[in-house]
Amino acid sequence: MSDDFARPDWVPQLAAGQRVLVTGATGGLGSALVAMLLEGPDCTVGAHGSSQVFTSEDARVVPLQADFTDEESCSALVAEFCGRAGGIDALVVLSGAIRFSGHWNEMSGHDWEREIAINLNQPAFLARAALRRMKAQGTGGRILLTGTESALHGGSPTSFPYAIAKRGTEAMVQGLAREGAPDGILVNGLRLGFIESGFHQRWHNRTDAQMAERAHLVPLKRGGHPDEAAALMIYLMSGWGSFITGQMIPLTGGDWL
Numbered sequence: 001m002s003d004d005f006a007r008p009d010w011v012p013q014l015a016a017g018q019r020v021l022v023t024g025a026t027g028g029l030g031s032a033l034v035a036m037l038l039e040g041p042d043c044t045v046g047a048h049g050s051s052q053v054f055t056s057e058d059a060r061v062v063p064l065q066a067d068f069t070d071e072e073s074c075s076a077l078v079a080e081f082c083g084r085a086g087g088i089d090a091l092v093v094l095s096g097a098i099r100f101s102g103h104w105n106e107m108s109g110h111d112w113e114r115e116i117a118i119n120l121n122q123p124a125f126l127a128r129a130a131l132r133r134m135k136a137q138g139t140g141g142r143i144l145l146t147g148t149e150s151a152l153h154g155g156s157p158t159s160f161p162y163a164i165a166k167r168g169t170e171a172m173v174q175g176l177a178r179e180g181a182p183d184g185i186l187v188n189g190l191r192l193g194f195i196e197s198g199f200h201q202r203w204h205n206r207t208d209a210q211m212a213e214r215a216h217l218v219p220l221k222r223g224g225h226p227d228e229a230a231a232l233m234i235y236l237m238s239g240w241g242s243f244i245t246g247q248m249i250p251l252t253g254g255d256w257l
Contacts, residue, residue: 017042
């Protein structure tokens with residue numbers, strides 16, 4: 001992550017009082033989003049982590065910990081946040097993982113199903129639970145999911161099921177957007193390119209040299225900064241994004257051109 005990154009002074013924020021649940025808040029993208037949310041008007045932020053608890057001295061942060069194993073555990077997290085925050089206005093799903101490190105052709109059926117469960121089923125269950133809550137509240141809402149630009153190109157031998165799950169996420173965004181539109185619930189996704197969030201080091205064991213080599217393939221000759229992704233998420237959750245739904249917004253630095 002570049003230390004000399006300069007964030008723009010103007011960042012569109014949410015309206016005061018918004019209740020935002022962020023799953024995967026302990027990762028690079030999630031941490032950046034929570035920090036940026038707390039810079040704006042008063043809001044309540046549910047910061048979820050699976051293997052660790054999100055730590056913050058800010059009273060607006062509701063730390064949540066859960067290891068998603070099935071539909072019930074996903075619904076339970078949404079219910080817990082709603083109970084502690086008094087409802088939910090936005091859900092941002094950043095949780096995901098690549099657990100298998102080898103070639104997809106060497107995967108067992110169990111490993112394959114686990115990758116799909118983590119990266120497709122869990123976001124679906126979380127989004128459905130949030131959508132139901134938002135419909136019941138009758139005040140609209142926002143749901144943001146994450147995809148990957150590589151899914152449009154079949155992924156790689158080591159991320160094939162992940163790419164399939166993320167391609168499925170694109171269909172999910174469209175279907176949920178149609179379902180939510182009559183109730184003022186907007187559903188969008190980010191199709192991320194090479195973002196220097198720590199994801200590649202955590203799940204692919206990439207070295208600094210490999211990261212630099214990958215960044216050189218991007219037309220802008222760098223990886224994206226987590227703050228750039230966080231600012232786009234906040235834009236989509238703010239009033240400025242009120243006419244955007246059912247879209248996958250690419251954030252790639254021109255990658256794959």
